[in-house]
Amino acid sequence: MAKIAFILLCHKDPDAVIKQAQSLTAVGDYMSIHFDASAPQAAYDKIRKGLADNPNVTFPKRRLRCGWGEWSLVQATLNAVEAAVEAFPRATHFYMLSGDCMAIKSAEYAHEFLDRREVDYIESFDYFKSDWIKTGWKEERLIYRHWFNERTQKKRFYAAFNLQKRLGLTRRIPEDIEVMIGSQWWCLRRRTVEWIMDFCKRRPDVLRFFRTTWIPDETFFQTLVRHLVPEHEIESRTLTFLMFTDYGMPVVFYNDHYDLLLGQDFLFARKISPEARELKRRLGVLYASEGVRFQISNEGRSLFKFLTGKGRIGRRFAPRFWETESTLGRERELLIVVCKKWHVAKRLLGRIRQLTDIPCIDYLFNEESCALPDLGGIQSTMGKRHRHRRALMRMLFDYFESDRLIVCLDPANLDLLEDFCGDRAVTRLLEIECQFSDAYLVGHAMRVGLAGDRTPKETLSRLLPTIRNDMVHESDRIRDANFDNHLRVRETDPPEINAMALAAFLGLEEDKARAIAETEHLFAD
Structure with a gap:
């Protein structure tokens, strides 16, 4: 002993x-x-x-x-x-x-x-x-x-x-x-x-x-x-x-x-x-x-970082001269899907790929493992993607030989939205509004390290309102930015309403947009 x-x-x-x-x-x-x-x-x-x-x-x-x-x-x-x-x-x-x-x-x-x-x-x-x-x-x-x-x-x-x-x-x-x-x-x-x-x-x-x-x-x-x-x-x-x-x-x-x-x-x-x-x-x-059993959740540091980060939202990287003085291209269209539930946005992009020929890329600024072509190393790390964001997007337009491109962004990426929506290119924004159950929020907390399998229920009950309010706050910031061409698809709306937003976002006929809006289990967790 x-x-x-x-x-x-x-x-x-x-x-x-x-x-x-x-x-x-x-x-x-x-x-x-x-x-x-x-x-x-x-x-x-x-x-x-x-x-x-x-x-x-x-x-x-x-x-x-x-x-x-x-x-x-x-x-x-x-x-x-x-x-x-x-x-x-x-x-x-x-x-x-x-x-x-x-x-x-x-x-x-x-x-x-x-x-x-x-x-x-x-x-x-x-x-x-x-x-x-x-x-x-x-x-x-x-x-x-x-x-x-x-x-x-x-x-x-x-x-x-x-x-x-x-x-x-x-x-x-x-x-x-x-x-x-x-x-x-x-x-x-x-x-x-x-x-x-x-x-x-x-x-x-x-x-x-x-x-x-x-x-x-x-x-x-x-x-x-x-x-x-x-x-x-x-x-x-x-x-x-x-x-x-x-x-x-x-x-x-x-x-x-x-x-x-x-x-x-x-x-x-x-x-x-x-x-x-x-x-x-x-x-x-x-x-x-003696005889005490401990439930190790080990979320202390990530929880502290999350909670103290509120109110300190700012740009992580200052714009470089080659970014501020460049453009994606005046004739190009960048279509941005914004959704907190990544699996919902990916499901939507999968359906768009089936029904259109528009190149689609998932959360390239959020997921290191996002599938990207070899662009000389600029795509190799998340840090490079953020620092050289406009150069990366121009290279993707060139790689796909297309003047239209769809990407997904997390609502927390307001700095990227501001940068891209301020470009000379035509930028359209489709925000997907989802419902967040307590079960989903618990899963989200575990995925991002704010909680673990053994986190006490009392801790989770105190944490969930903060996470929910944080997601609402992210959406409010996007609305307060007053972006042009800002469209919304809502989980609570019927497919025919969502189809109208999709048609305007993708520039499609109503029947194709309706087929996308009716994607099976689109909002399922």
């Missing part, structure tokens, strides 16, 4: 630290606490006194003043790990925590989870090839030396960097290591931790390198684990659930997030609000519980 030694780095709220330690060690696990030396001595003394009678708690011999982006965070972790290795010989796993973390599963579940596989859990991605660093410095973190704290000594930090850059004072990465990067929240096996401690004694050159690396807590352990442990024994993920806003700030969890947190495929979560007392109480009780 796994026994966990928690490595806790904290700097405030001694009462919360005591409660956290008591909760996690009550089931037989251990904890090594590094309390920042910058915090008041009285706070540290309170923690020592409050946990003095707990044999499953230890403290490193030396406390450090820690700063964001500094080596001090790594050294504090090493000190706490060393203390845990020495004090708890029965510990099988070492789990990094902060004072803002709490368990979102029971200890029973956590131990069984760790016993399933003989692996280390740590994000470990190639530093230079991965996109883990989204913006800002990358190579500069490593090849220049960083002696000062970027937040508290900003002038010195950038002065030292600019001087090195101007004089060309770069350094080489140790040749036998491949730098990796990932989250600082990891869970390592005892053997791996012992290998790391031994490596630190044998390789002072590597430690010297990381001591002046910027933000080494994202690279030090990640690099050493990959260097020391066989690849098949590394699970490149964290077991701590955390999310960040668009502004790079951690998402904070409150009392009403209890059910959401329990459904995530993680053992702990960060950050729990200090004010979320009820959430902390319930999670504390949960950790000591």
Whole structure:
């Protein structure tokens, strides 16, 4: 049975630290606490006194003043790990925590989870090839030396960097290591931790390198684990659930997030609000519980992205000069079918192909797998299709040797509609209005990752109105744009009414349009 030694780095709220330690060690696990030396001595003394009678708690011999982006965070972790290795010989796993973390599963579940596989859990991605660093410095973190704290000594930090850059004072990465990067929240096996401690004694050159690396807590352990442990024994993920806003700030969890947190495929979560007392109480009780079964839906991150995206609708790509200065062709007709239910639009296009000779393409700007001819690579990725939208459409007109072309778009693609409808070409828009049952909305939520097979019914009931309103909002935005030649086919209208819109949209005789409108099971889910 796994026994966990928690490595806790904290700097405030001694009462919360005591409660956290008591909760996690009550089931037989251990904890090594590094309390920042910058915090008041009285706070540290309170923690020592409050946990003095707990044999499953230890403290490193030396406390450090820690700063964001500094080596001090790594050294504090090493000190706490060393203390845990020495004090708890029965510990099988070492789990990094902060004072803002709490368990979102029971200890029973956590131990069984760790016993399933003989692996280390740590994000470990190639530093230079991965996109883990989204913006800002990358190579500069490593090849220049960083002696000062970027937040508290900003002038010195950038002065030292600019001087090195101007004089060309770069350094080489140790040749036998491949730098990796990932989250600082990891869970390592005892053997791996012992290998790391031994490596630190044998390789002072590597430690010297990381001591002046910027933000080494994202690279030090990640690099050493990959260097020391066989690849098949590394699970490149964290077991701590955390999310960040668009502004790079951690998402904070409150009392009403209890059910959401329990459904995530993680053992702990960060950050729990200090004010979320009820959430902390319930999670504390949960950790000591036995026989609890968890329904893992794991939709937290996609759900957060969906909900926070409301009100931030804008164009993803700025128009390039070759797009703004070009046209699809004044004599050409682009016919756009807009429908949220993709299978309905595809069914309609299938019937149009049978009864007309107009080239039809499905959701080329929404589905990577959409069947497209080879156009020299411009069609190869979704990003290229969006960036070179007009060039792509011109090439498709040329490929089919036709001045008429039908494509499908999702209602969310308002930027594409605005671009194409503003072209000199003749553009007609056919919006298909469908009915959305609760069952369909649940299926849609699962398809786009907002929910899973095990998402609680209570979560779905709260989510469905938001999804439904989102679809209505997309349709309203299209109407508010006042596009010319905007026609509608409605599920609630009889075929003879829909046939009139189809005839105007396709430029067909009424009988052919009626045959299309009467397509069998056109609106069926």
